[in-house]
Amino acid sequence: MSQTSPVSKRPDLPAVHPGMGGRGVLQRFADVLPVTDATPDITLGEGDTPLVRSVRLEKETGCQALYFKLESCNPSGSFKDRGMVVAVAKAVERGDRAVLCASTGNTSASAAAYASRCGLEAYVIVPHGRVAEGKLAQAVAHGAHIIAIEGGFDDALRLAREVTARHPIALVNSVNPHRIEGQKTAAFEIVDALDDAPDMLCLPVGNAGNITAYWRGFVECYQRESAKKKPLMWGFQAAGAAPIVSGEPVPDPQTVATAIRIGNPASWQRAIEARDESGGDIQSVTDEQILNAYRRLAQEEGIFCEPASAAGVAGLLQQAASVDLAGKTVVCVITGTGLKDPERALAEFAFELNPVPPELATVEREMGLA
Ligand SMILES: *Cc1c(COP(=O)(O)O)cnc(C)c1O
Numbered sequence: 001m002s003q004t005s006p007v008s009k010r011p012d013l014p015a016v017h018p019g020m021g022g023r024g025v026l027q028r029f030a031d032v033l034p035v036t037d038a039t040p041d042i043t044l045g046e047g048d049t050p051l052v053r054s055v056r057l058e059k060e061t062g063c064q065a066l067y068f069k070l071e072s073c074n075p076s077g078s079f080k081d082r083g084m085v086v087a088v089a090k091a092v093e094r095g096d097r098a099v100l101c102a103s104t105g106n107t108s109a110s111a112a113a114y115a116s117r118c119g120l121e122a123y124v125i126v127p128h129g130r131v132a133e134g135k136l137a138q139a140v141a142h143g144a145h146i147i148a149i150e151g152g153f154d155d156a157l158r159l160a161r162e163v164t165a166r167h168p169i170a171l172v173n174s175v176n177p178h179r180i181e182g183q184k185t186a187a188f189e190i191v192d193a194l195d196d197a198p199d200m201l202c203l204p205v206g207n208a209g210n211i212t213a214y215w216r217g218f219v220e221c222y223q224r225e226s227a228k229k230k231p232l233m234w235g236f237q238a239a240g241a242a243p244i245v246s247g248e249p250v251p252d253p254q255t256v257a258t259a260i261r262i263g264n265p266a267s268w269q270r271a272i273e274a275r276d277e278s279g280g281d282i283q284s285v286t287d288e289q290i291l292n293a294y295r296r297l298a299q300e301e302g303i304f305c306e307p308a309s310a311a312g313v314a315g316l317l318q319q320a321a322s323v324d325l326a327g328k329t330v331v332c333v334i335t336g337t338g339l340k341d342p343e344r345a346l347a348e349f350a351f352e353l354n355p356v357p358p359e360l361a362t363v364e365r366e367m368g369l370a
Helices: 024-028 057-061 080-094 106-118 133-141 153-166 177-183 185-194 209-223 268-278 287-301 307-320 342-348 360-366
Strands: 051-053 065-070 098-102 121-127 145-149 200-204 232-238 281-285 329-334
Touching: 024 080, 051 185, 057 065, 057 287, 057 307, 065 185, 080 098, 080 106, 080 177, 098 106, 098 153, 106 121, 106 133, 121 133, 121 153, 133 145, 133 342, 145 153, 177 185, 177 209, 185 209, 185 329, 200 209, 200 307, 209 232, 209 268, 232 268, 232 307, 268 281, 281 307, 287 307, 287 342, 307 329
Parallel strands: 065 329, 098 121, 121 145, 200 232, 200 329, 232 281
Antiparallel strands: 051 065
16 A cells, blocks of 8 residues: 555556546555455446536635535446445355345446446335436336335335345445445545545435545545545535434435435444544535525536535535635535436426527527527
């Protein structure tokens, strides 16, 4: 392990796509992941996502530098791919023939993608009517077996645990430790890009696997001195689904941000540890704040994310009202792409299409040029 870069160099492994990037998380980070000689080297080109600087919101928050980590650029469109590639590789290594997850959508899209690539069956349990269309389309396209239950995510996860306790099927939710290991690599990339950890990391919190993973990644960077500091972890839950904020499970969580519509997070305790050990905070933001950040990211930063991803940015704007961010470097994690949920976009950005004749004069008039 080099002191300055967490990126692994494995001369023993051939480049997957020479000169075209796409080495993937398992190769790049082999020496800090549970990779053995028996782990298959699979990738869809996950990881190595852009860290782009804010052009407008930065000034408003008063921080020195604001960056967005575009996890929406992962192959299935969310950060879940970083952990899923490790979880599925380990399932193949163990000889499992099938994977199962409970999902608000993105976990199932990612599991289905990697399972199809490895020739495994994928089973997904989803809360009926609460999964964004794009995510369902992905699971269907990859040939996953979809079980829709009349219940919420928390019921789905309970059932997934029960099934995998009785059958030789790998559970690939973030309760699978390999998921967390894979997801921590996003923290390594941020440290690599900034040459240190940021002062604050803002992200949405649902089942709380990701805040757990980032914290582990930053702690590891600090321990091996590739970072001089550790960030404050600022996690944000939707107001109608904020069990960690209120201190008790939410029986019927409600929010437009379906990816974080979770009332009893599996990694609750570890999220609290990340919060407290980092000196950070976990707060709630309303759906109105979330949708406001969703619109502003799209129209002022050029970033089209899904509503859950906007919760981290909504949270930063909320914090900026009371915390002095002068001199601070902040990273917001954009967890998933807006293409997942086109219905939400069309509802949010009111528009009407009135077809006109294909004539220059008419088009100019429509454009306000005539
Ligand atoms: C899964 C997910 C989250 C929540 O992450 P947790 O690890 O469950 O806290 C947030 N945003 C998106 C887009 C997700 O897919």
